[in-house]
Amino acid sequence: MIEMKNISYHYPDSTAAIADICFSVTEGEKLVVAGANGAGKSTLFLLLNGILKPRKGEYFFDGKKTGYSKRELLALRQQVGIVFQEPDSQLFSASVCEEVAFGPLNMELTHDEVRQRVDSTLTALDIESLTDRPPHLLSYGQKKRVAIASVLAMNPRIIIFDEPTAGLDPAHAAEIIVLLEKLHTAGKTIIISTHDMNFAYQWAGRMVVLHKGCVVGQGTPNEVFANEELLKQSQLELPFILQVFKALNTDAKNPETMAELIKYINMRV
Amino acid sequence: MHYFDSYPIQSRIRKVHPGYKLGWFVLYTVLDLSSHSVLFLGIELLVFLTITVFTVRISLLRLLRLMAIPAVFVLLGSLSVILDLNPVHPVFSLNAGAITFGVSEAGLQQGMLILFRSFSGIAVLYALVLNTSISDMIYVLRKLKVPEVVLDLMVLVYRNIFILSDTAQRIYIAQKSRMGHHNLKTSLRSTAQLGGSAFILAGVRAEQLFHSMESRGYTGRIHSLPAEWETGKKFIVVSVILFAALLGIFFLIGLKPNYI
Numbered sequence: 001m002i003e004m005k006n007i008s009y010h011y012p013d014s015t016a017a018i019a020d021i022c023f024s025v026t027e028g029e030k031l032v033v034a035g036a037n038g039a040g041k042s043t044l045f046l047l048l049n050g051i052l053k054p055r056k057g058e059y060f061f062d063g064k065k066t067g068y069s070k071r072e073l074l075a076l077r078q079q080v081g082i083v084f085q086e087p088d089s090q091l092f093s094a095s096v097c098e099e100v101a102f103g104p105l106n107m108e109l110t111h112d113e114v115r116q117r118v119d120s121t122l123t124a125l126d127i128e129s130l131t132d133r134p135p136h137l138l139s140y141g142q143k144k145r146v147a148i149a150s151v152l153a154m155n156p157r158i159i160i161f162d163e164p165t166a167g168l169d170p171a172h173a174a175e176i177i178v179l180l181e182k183l184h185t186a187g188k189t190i191i192i193s194t195h196d197m198n199f200a201y202q203w204a205g206r207m208v209v210l211h212k213g214c215v216v217g218q219g220t221p222n223e224v225f226a227n228e229e230l231l232k233q234s235q236l237e238l239p240f241i242l243q244v245f246k247a248l249n250t251d252a253k254n255p256e257t258m259a260e261l262i263k264y265i266n267m268r269v
Numbered sequence: 270m271h272y273f274d275s276y277p278i279q280s281r282i283r284k285v286h287p288g289y290k291l292g293w294f295v296l297y298t299v300l301d302l303s304s305h306s307v308l309f310l311g312i313e314l315l316v317f318l319t320i321t322v323f324t325v326r327i328s329l330l331r332l333l334r335l336m337a338i339p340a341v342f343v344l345l346g347s348l349s350v351i352l353d354l355n356p357v358h359p360v361f362s363l364n365a366g367a368i369t370f371g372v373s374e375a376g377l378q379q380g381m382l383i384l385f386r387s388f389s390g391i392a393v394l395y396a397l398v399l400n401t402s403i404s405d406m407i408y409v410l411r412k413l414k415v416p417e418v419v420l421d422l423m424v425l426v427y428r429n430i431f432i433l434s435d436t437a438q439r440i441y442i443a444q445k446s447r448m449g450h451h452n453l454k455t456s457l458r459s460t461a462q463l464g465g466s467a468f469i470l471a472g473v474r475a476e477q478l479f480h481s482m483e484s485r486g487y488t489g490r491i492h493s494l495p496a497e498w499e500t501g502k503k504f505i506v507v508s509v510i511l512f513a514a515l516l517g518i519f520f521l522i523g524l525k526p527n528y529i
Contacts, residue, residue: 032478075488088435089477092428094404101494106486111494118494132283132402137275154485194359196320 001027001157001189002048002080007057009047017043019213020057025158025191030184032200033193036211036225036235042085042192044210045160045238048191049078078107081156085163087143091135096127096146100134103154119154126180137205141172141218146177158189176202201239202257223255273335277402281324285293286498293508294397299520301390310385313515317392320511325399335399336391343387354506355510378488378526403427410497419492432474437467 002025009018018040025031033041034132046052047059050066059066060077063163066076081103084090093099100121104114121129135143151159165173177199184190188256194200200207200221207224210235211219217224224230225242239245241261243253250267255261277283282290291371297313322329353376355369356362360370407420440463444450449459479487 051483060395070488074488077486082481084477084481086433086477087352090481091475092425092478092482094407094424094427097404098404098493102487102491103481103485105494110515114494118380134274135428138437190367191316201341216464230445 001025001062003060003063004047005058007047007054007059009043009052009054012207016213018047018054021213021215023208023215025189026156027186028187029148029189029191030079030203030205031189031191032194032204032207032221033191033210034197034200034207034234034236039210039234040213041210042162043213045082045162045191045193048158048160048165049080049082067102074106078154079177080158080160081151081154082160083148083162083164083168086202087140087147088145090150091143094134095131095132096122096138096149097193100149100153101190107154112191117153117155121149125149125152141168144168144172144176148176148246154185156188158191159183160191162193164192165199197225197237197239199239201241207254209236224241272396274403276325276399277405279326280400281326282400282500282504283402285504286500287401287409289405289500289504289508290397290401290413291409293512294393296512297393297515298390300523301386301393304386304523305382305521305522306523306527307381307385308527309519312518314385314392316511316515317389319517321396321399324396327399330508332395334435336388336395338448339391340388341389346387347384350383351376400506404493405496408493409505417490424491429471429475433467434473436470437463437472439470440466440470445520447506462486 002023004021004023006020006022007018008016010016021044030100034043035041040078043052043101047054050068053068060074061079066072091099093102093109097118101114104117109117117144119128122131125148127142127145127149130138130142131251135146138146148161148164163181164176180190180192180203192200192203204221206255207218207221208225208235210213215228216234217227230236230237241255241258245261245264248265252264256265284372301310301313304313318329320331320509321327321332325332349371353359353371353373356371356373356376359369360374360377361370362369364370383478403423409425410423411417411420439448444463448455450456
């Protein structure tokens with residue numbers, strides 16, 4: 001559904017942030033975009049949402065070339081939502097309810113429909129008790145949920161999460177992962193950037209590796225992590241499961257989850 | 270951290286239409302400003318302390334502590350009225366060479382009036398502020414046809430005050446942990462740096478905020494949902510009776526000058 005052809009973008013003051021990349025996303029995918037800090041992940045996301053306009057190249061959405069007029073951008077942003085890494089720079093309203101209503105109101109829905117969307121989104125994320133609260137009185141985990149709700153309420157087909165689990169404790173991070181799974185079963189296409197390779201390995205359907213603004217590798221997690229040169233170049237570390245499995249020195253098929261790894265080890269001893 | 274706006278959430282009259290609250294605030298402020306009786310102002314002060322303690326479910330001590338913030342200004346202001354150079358009928362005076370410092374009777378009366386008027390005014394204001402959230406307030410202002418630009422700015426400024434203070438606090442701790450405030454010299458330098466960096470960081474945050482708003486379809490106006498209120502009959506009855514009672518007392522004693 002998304003097709004980027006030879007897209008380049010550079011910030012006014014510096015060298016290329018995204019250099020001549022081709023990038024595609026198919027409907028219903030679980031895509032992880034990996035890469036070191038400064039590899040261009042965030043810039044790529046801003047391009048996908050139309051906040052940045054590429055200097056070169058073409059961006060197709062559903063086979064149609066996207067334009068950058070106000071109307072076309074609004075249509076694009078309804079389809080592609082971004083949950084930013086830092087919830088504090090996403091939440092601006094005086095109450096949670098208004099924050100979540102912001103996007104749907106911009107879509108010019110009727111007030112009843114907006115209200116209904118706000119209620120159902122807050123309930124789905126289990127934060128309906130926070131409705132009237134101002135954002136600065138929320139905990140970091142709660143802020144993160146509100147940030148997600150504010151995007152979900154617009155009902156986008158693709159949701160981009162920039163480091164969804166960064167800064168969260170393991171319990172909260174696990175809750176977010178469960179939520180991602182739920183969204184995927186509900187038919188959403190999900191794109192995530194993360195430094196947590198253990199999570200990426202178990203979750204991703206496909207991975208795209210960025211390095212210095214270029215796509216240097218892509219494929220299933222097993223394909224990506226089998227390519228040692230790629231990992232070294234883009235400074236990615238091997239997931240824990242694969243490290244252990246490699247140390248076992250076998251020809252068997254790579255285990256996909258921790259449970260499979262444990263089962264395999266038990267079988268050997 | 271306990272901010273001011275954590276109180277409206279726990280208010281008993283949270284669901285009451287903010288228009289009523291603002292209306293009562295205006296009426297009581299008019300009473301407050303037109304009374305010349307310290308006794309009446311004292312009664313108004315006590316009534317509003319009670320109202321706030323009851324509606325906001327806040328302890329009296331905490332409320333008084335919140336009121337201590339403006340109290341400094343009020344006390345300094347009243348003091349400058351009470352103290353006089355070369356007073357005419359001094360109640361108390363101090364000679365310092367050619368100048369006589371003192372307190373005249375008129376000055377004392379004027380000062381007490383200002384003191385009581387300010388404090389009862391603050392009590393009325395606090396009853397409004399602690400019972401009304403900023404988004405309710407903005408809703409009323411919108412109904413009163415305050416320009417949209419001003420209201421949008423209010424929302425953004427309100428939110429960013431907390432982000433700015435949060436940033437400043439973090440920088441302060443970071444500086445302190447590296448001996449940035451251990452004497453006057455380093456403290457001055459650190460404070461200057463803190464001021465500069467806090468604004469730069471706030472600028473960075475503002476840009477990120479703008480991106481996130483744009484990504485949700487922002488085109489220059491923040492729309493808002495019409496709110497739903499449940500103004501109980503009880504609120505209307507009690508508030509009308511209370512106002513009638515205070516208005517009665519006002520006509521009885523509030524108009525005559527009365528000093529302690």
